[in-house]
Amino acid sequence: MNEIERRSDIPTTSSLSKMGIRAVGYSAAGIFVFILNAVTGSIVPALVIGGLVCLFGFASLSSKNSTDKKAGIIIVAAGALTILSKIGIPLITPLSGTLLGIGAFGLLALGIWNGIKFFLGLKKRS
16 A cells, blocks of 8 residues: 555656756746846847747747647747837836846746756656
8 A cells, every 4th residue: 555655656757757848948938038138238129139039929829739829928928028128118118127027037936946846756756
């Protein structure tokens, strides 16, 4: 009985792979948003890069996969916030810059959390 209880606690290969993919994806997205915020110092780069990011996000939204659609929403939001953070509207500019930073930190934290869960799951399997 104890052996069966212990085996149910061991994560499956598919759940481990999902955790690993999420860890890499969220971490990469968080780092990308931090870089996106740093690179776009003025209005022209913000418009060009933010617009390209939005177009990429809209392409992801057209996918039939629900995971791609979720990623597309995040990508479109990052592009729009990049544009809004440099456009110069008094209340919107600081708010969107703050939301962009919070979003980047949140994505990075989710990546680290999923990475920890992945490594703990690997440890349970060994």
